Amino acid sequence: MGTFRALALHATSRVLEAALTLLAIFTLSFLVMRFAPGSPFDRERPLAPEVRAGLEARYGLDRPLLSQYLSALAGFATLDPGPSLVHPERGSVTNLLGDSLARSAELGAWGFLVAVAFGLALALATTLSARPWQRETLRTVSQIGLVVPVIALGPFLVEVFAVRLGWLPPGGFDGALARVLPAAVLGLVYGAVFYRLFQGGLDDTLRRPWPLLLTALGVRRRRLVARHVLPASLTPFVSFLGPALSGLLTGSFVVERVFNIPGLSVHFVDATHERDYPVILAIVVLYAALLVGLNLCADLLATALDPRLRHGETTSR
Amino acid sequence: MARRRAGDRAAMAALCGLIALGLAAPLAERWLTHFSQEEQHPLFLQATAGTRDVPVDHPTWDGDPAGFQRLDRDGDGRLGDAELADAEAAARSLLFLEARFDANRDGRVTRAEAPAAAPALAPAAAWLGEGWFEALDLDRDGGLTRAEIVEGSRLLRLRSAHVALLDTDGDGVLARSEWRGAPELATFWLGTDYQGRDLLTRVLYGLRLSAWIGLAAALISALLGALYGGVAGYLGGWTERALMRGIDVLYAVPFLFVISLLVMTLGQGLLNLLLAIGLVQWMPLARVVRGEVARLRGTDLYLSARLLGLPGWRVLVRHLLPSALVPVAPFATLLVPAAILDEAFLSFLGLGVQPPNPSLGVLLVDGARGVGANPFALACPALVLAILLAGFHRLGDARSRR
Numbered sequence: 001m002g003t004f005r006a007l008a009l010h011a012t013s014r015v016l017e018a019a020l021t022l023l024a025i026f027t028l029s030f031l032v033m034r035f036a037p038g039s040p041f042d043r044e045r046p047l048a049p050e051v052r053a054g055l056e057a058r059y060g061l062d063r064p065l066l067s068q069y070l071s072a073l074a075g076f077a078t079l080d081p082g083p084s085l086v087h088p089e090r091g092s093v094t095n096l097l098g099d100s101l102a103r104s105a106e107l108g109a110w111g112f113l114v115a116v117a118f119g120l121a122l123a124l125a126t127t128l129s130a131r132p133w134q135r136e137t138l139r140t141v142s143q144i145g146l147v148v149p150v151i152a153l154g155p156f157l158v159e160v161f162a163v164r165l166g167w168l169p170p171g172g173f174d175g176a177l178a179r180v181l182p183a184a185v186l187g188l189v190y191g192a193v194f195y196r197l198f199q200g201g202l203d204d205t206l207r208r209p210w211p212l213l214l215t216a217l218g219v220r221r222r223r224l225v226a227r228h229v230l231p232a233s234l235t236p237f238v239s240f241l242g243p244a245l246s247g248l249l250t251g252s253f254v255v256e257r258v259f260n261i262p263g264l265s266v267h268f269v270d271a272t273h274e275r276d277y278p279v280i281l282a283i284v285v286l287y288a289a290l291l292v293g294l295n296l297c298a299d300l301l302a303t304a305l306d307p308r309l310r311h312g313e314t315t316s317r
Numbered sequence: 318m319a320r321r322r323a324g325d326r327a328a329m330a331a332l333c334g335l336i337a338l339g340l341a342a343p344l345a346e347r348w349l350t351h352f353s354q355e356e357q358h359p360l361f362l363q364a365t366a367g368t369r370d371v372p373v374d375h376p377t378w379d380g381d382p383a384g385f386q387r388l389d390r391d392g393d394g395r396l397g398d399a400e401l402a403d404a405e406a407a408a409r410s411l412l413f414l415e416a417r418f419d420a421n422r423d424g425r426v427t428r429a430e431a432p433a434a435a436p437a438l439a440p441a442a443a444w445l446g447e448g449w450f451e452a453l454d455l456d457r458d459g460g461l462t463r464a465e466i467v468e469g470s471r472l473l474r475l476r477s478a479h480v481a482l483l484d485t486d487g488d489g490v491l492a493r494s495e496w497r498g499a500p501e502l503a504t505f506w507l508g509t510d511y512q513g514r515d516l517l518t519r520v521l522y523g524l525r526l527s528a529w530i531g532l533a534a535a536l537i538s539a540l541l542g543a544l545y546g547g548v549a550g551y552l553g554g555w556t557e558r559a560l561m562r563g564i565d566v567l568y569a570v571p572f573l574f575v576i577s578l579l580v581m582t583l584g585q586g587l588l589n590l591l592l593a594i595g596l597v598q599w600m601p602l603a604r605v606v607r608g609e610v611a612r613l614r615g616t617d618l619y620l621s622a623r624l625l626g627l628p629g630w631r632v633l634v635r636h637l638l639p640s641a642l643v644p645v646a647p648f649a650t651l652l653v654p655a656a657i658l659d660e661a662f663l664s665f666l667g668l669g670v671q672p673p674n675p676s677l678g679v680l681l682v683d684g685a686r687g688v689g690a691n692p693f694a695l696a697c698p699a700l701v702l703a704i705l706l707a708g709f710h711r712l713g714d715a716r717s718r719r
Contacts, residue, residue, distance in 0.1 A: 017565075024566045029578065036582040136324070147706040149658055151665045151678070152699035208468035253573055254662055269666060272577055284574050290570045315458060 002068045002094065025288045026076065030069055033277055040085040040275045060087055074307055081282045088273045092281045097267060101286065103173055104263035107182055108245075108252045112185025115248070119194030125223055127202045137235035139199075148252060153185050154258035171260035178256070182252075182259045190248050197240055201233030239302045242295030249287060325715040332708030335701065341524035345518070351375055351503035354517035354522045355673045360412060360463075363690035364509045368500040369467060372489065376479070376500035384472045384499040387444070396491035400476055407441040408473035411453075411466055411552050425460035472499040508691040510683050519675045526670060527677040528705065530591065532657035537595025537601060539649045543638055546606030549632045550641075551614060561607065564600045572597045573662060580668045587670060590620050594659045602648050607639035649719035654709040661702070677702045 041052050057060045059238060060071065075081045081093045098209065119142070126138045146155075162170035169178045206229055216223055258262040264283055271279035322639040338345075346353060353372045388396055388404060400586045428450065442449050453461050453469040483495050549560040567575070578591035610633070613619060614660055618640065622632040642649075661678030663669035675683070677698045684695035 021566050021569050025570055028566075029570075032578050032582055036578070036583075037584070082680075126442065132478050143707065143710070144570065144703075146710065147654075147703040149661050149678075149681065149702065151661060152681045152695060152702070155688055155695060157700070159688040159692070159695075162350055249571055253571070254665065257665070268574070268577075272581055280578075284578075287574065288569050293569065295569070 001146075007303065010303060015297060018296050021292050022285065022289055026073065027069075029281055029284045030072065033177075033275075033280060034065065036275070038275045040277060050151055062305055064234055072278070075278075076281070076285060081278045084276055084279050086271075086276045086279075089284055093278050096279065097264065097282060097286065100264045100267060102263060103261060104252060104256065106249055107173075107179070107186070107256065107261060107263060108234075110179055110183035111190065111255070112245070114183050115190035115194050118187050118191030119198055122195050122200035123202060124189070124225065124230070126230075127197055127206070128222060136194075137172045141196040142192055145189040150189060150254045150258060153188065154181075154255065157181050157185060158259075173259075173261045175262075178259075180260060182255050185258070186248065186251055186255050189251055190244065193244055193247065194237065197237045197244075197310025198233075201236045202229060205229045205233035212255055235302070236299060241298035241301075242291070245291070250291060323575075325711055328708045328711035331704050332712065335524060335705055335708070336528055338521060342518075342521040343523045344520050350506065350515055350518045350521075352505075352518045354514065354518050354675060356514060358509060358513035358515075359507050360513070361377050361686045363511055363694070364505055364513070365691055366506065366508040366693050368505045368508060370505060372544075373503045376503060378483075378498035379497035379501050381498065382498075385493055385496045387472060388448060388475070389493075394493050396496075397482075401480065403440070403443070404473040406534050407444045408470040410438055410465060411441045411470040411473070411671065415709030421437060425462050425466075427460045428435060433608075441470075443474075467502065468552065471502055475500065481595045488518055494582070495610035495643055508692045509698055510680075510691070510694050511687040512683075516691070516697060518692055520677075520701055523675040523680045523698060524701050524705070526674055527660065527702070530594070530656035530660045530670075531653040531709075532675065533703075534591050534594040534598070534659070535652035537591060538597075538652050538656070539645075541595060542599035543606050543642065543645070544598065546603035546608075546637050547610045547633055549603070550607035551608030551629070551637065553611065553614070557611075561604070567600060572659070572665065573666075576659060576663060577666065577668060586672060589668065590663065590668075591674045594656050594663075597659065598652050598655050602645060602652065605648055606638075606641050609644055610637050613637045614621065614656070627672060647713045650709060650716060652712035654706040656704070657706060657709075675706075686691075 033104075041047055041055055047055070053062070059166045060068060072081070079094065083092055084096060087096075122138055122142045126135050126142075128227040129135055129138065145312070159179065160168045161168045167177075168180055169175070172178050173182075204227070206225075211224060211229055212229060215221070252263070253265045255261070257269070264286070267279055270276070271283070333620075356373070358364075361368060361370055385396070388400060390400055390403070395593055417509045438449070450461070453465055455465050455468060463500075479500055480489075480491055483491055483497055485495055486492075505515050505517070507520065510516055510519065530609060545560065545564075575591045575597050579596060580589060583589035614637065618636060619632060622636045623629075657677070660669055661681060664676055664678030665682050669678050672679075680698035681695065681702070685697055688695045
């Protein structure tokens with residue numbers, strides 16, 4: 001009972017913190033955007049002053065900054081950030097981003113799965129391999145994703161598998177085959193990050209006394225690692241899940257552009273060039289909300305898994 | 318362990334070698350590649366590695382005296398403007414031979430295709446004589462490739478820039494005694510990019526700029542992080558909590574958004590780019606510095622400095638921060654590859670460095686446009702970037718193990 005109350009208290013405080021963080025991010029991006037040069041109504045040919053004034057009045061851009069801020073905040077709180085300033089014909093920002101969000105999220109999920117599989121497989125192989133040169137080779141292979149950026153890896157894989165071999169489509173997001181390359185690229189890059197976490201966890205756990213005891217009791221190494229050491233060494237992975245997913249989200253941003261996937265990144269880049277304030281703000285807040293939410297989940301998960309974290313030294317140290 | 322140390326040493330050597338190469342880019346441009354980074358060669362778009370080009374501004378000379386006789390058509394022992402202009406026209410008609418008369422587009426002008434070219438080749442034929450086809454067909458396979466045509470027109474490509482180089486007495490004409498031979502062709506060692514620019518020169522310059530950006534941006538973030546974390550750790554209490562909570566907030570925004578918004582606000586330009594990258598990467602460092610300064614504040618180092626009557630800021634900047642920086646060094650090293658990658662992503666979004674200076678990121682983006690024609694255009698910058706990043710990663714890891 002006491003445990004449950006402590007957990008609930010911890011969860012409440014973390015949720016409040018997350019909400020405050022989101023508010024701060026909203027405010028910051030709102031201010032940065034408004035002080036950036038340029039306006040959504042800059043066109044190739046300047047608009048007539050009265051047309052411009054009319055547009056600004058229609059979207060409330062002529063009101064004082066504080067009033068604009070409050071109405072924007074109210075819009076976001078009710079999940080309706082209003083229409084796009086540059087493309088009002090496309091409907092509200094929520095409609096505009098809905099489909100793309102689904103695609104981005106799906107890509108991120110596939111990338112995450114591939115990354116975990118890749119990182120875990122290589123980490124286990126490294127731990128189980130006996131010879132130093134095998135370990136060193138696996139370690140080097142796992143780091144490819146860290147040193148070859150997505151913008152090189154993507155076009156290279158497209159050239160090989162789409163253009164030369166013709167096995168996979170070069171881009172887009174139609175059909176299962178089109179998801180293979182983007183997910184593989186994302187998985188390769190973040191698999192390298194996950195590999196370091198898994199590998200570090202396995203190494204640390206293996207250095208403790210009890211695996212030695214189990215070995216002395218006659219447990220085979222393969223079984224020892226798979227059944228006993230691996231479950232005990234997942235803590236660094238779980239506690240790093242939040243930042244890792246944040247990296248995955250940002251990475252999927254680039255992957256979307258490399259493979260021409262109509263996800264959120266298209267809207268963001270267009271919107272920054274056009275100064276489409278509600279769209280920029282919506283995407284930034286959306287990503288931040290995802291990050292904060294994922295961090296929150298990872299944090300609560302770690303707390304639930306490891307009772308020590310609930311008492312005394314909590315997170316963020 | 319010994320194996321890892323050897324690996325570290327190899328990585329260090331590769332890193333130092335690369336940085337030296339980057340620093341030597343202007344020398345390489347003058348003595349090795351003979352191309353400048355922005356020089357476009359429209360006849361050589363996406364040429365493959367090893368293609369030879371028309372002579373550039375600072376060629377070497379082949380020293381063949383026969384060339385002078387062929388160029389000096391009136392036999393007065395001097396080369397004037399008129400003779401050079403004729404040669405230039407002849408060379409131009411030759412160079413378009415392949416583009417215009419290769420009827421079946423197989424990259425070779427054969428004997429059968431050649432007669433159609435004869436009228437257009439009149440200026441060149443006057444130079445090369447009746448057997449012009451055989452004279453150009455160096456490998457005697459009955460077909461002219463672009464390489465053979467370029468090679469054959471080498472002598473005719475003497476430009477006024479070259480005359481100025483050869484003309485030692487400055488009278489505007491070349492005498493026989495001033496002749497040092499026809500210009501040797503410069504080679505695109507790695508081929509060219511989609512605009513016909515020499516890849517090797519651009520990779521060297523890109524390496525230089527990327528290394529610069531990485532080091533400078535890392536320095537900015539290190540300074541910022543050290544100050545921020547130092548102040549937080551030194552003051553403690555609610556200031557510390559507020560400052561650290563600020564970092565948590567910034568952590569929740571994907572860095573690409575922050576950089577894009579910053580570049581949007583500051584405007585494009587190298588300095589703003591450095592600032593934008595530096596303003597994003599400092600947070601992990603600030604956390605480490607905060608912990609370290611907070612620890613040092615409880616030691617005798619702090620106490621004795623304060624007992625000497627030094628003001629607080631001086632104790633922090635002169636005494637606590639330098640000691641705190643030792644365990645922080647590996648983190649600072651890892652900031653360099655992070656900054657280099659950030660710049661590459663920004664270049665990909667069109668927010669990075671602007672022409673004429675290429676960074677490795679710009680080169681990757683350019684290279685991706687023409688991987689099919691010249692794979693080196695993507696592979697070379699990617700390889701250089703990989704070695705650079707791996708070197709810095711390895712360095713950071715080695716220092717944190719120590």
